[in-house]
Amino acid sequence: MSSYALRLPESLKQAAKRIAAADDTTMNQFFVVAIAEKISAMETAKFFEQRAALSSAGAAQSAWDKVGSNAAPTDDKWSQ
Numbered sequence: 001m002s003s004y005a006l007r008l009p010e011s012l013k014q015a016a017k018r019i020a021a022a023d024d025t026t027m028n029q030f031f032v033v034a035i036a037e038k039i040s041a042m043e044t045a046k047f048f049e050q051r052a053a054l055s056s057a058g059a060a061q062s063a064w065d066k067v068g069s070n071a072a073p074t075d076d077k078w079s080q
């Protein structure tokens with residue numbers, strides 16, 4: 001485990017302190033989770049960008065054609 005001195009505006013510190021307390025955790029844990037969530041989101045986006053670059057419209061259509069009539073029915077309340 002390593003340490004990193006973090007400088008942040010007082011308003012962010014107070015908000016983090018309030019949210020951490022409401023979640024019954026420490027500010028350190030709050031920051032660790034927040035950073036992990038951001039890294040996860042960015043790496044997930046990168047993963048899908050890489051997958052999209054390897055795909056083709058023909059392959060996508062071929063996959064949809066295999067679904068055929070087995071597709072889940074749509075719920076009319078959402079399509080209105």
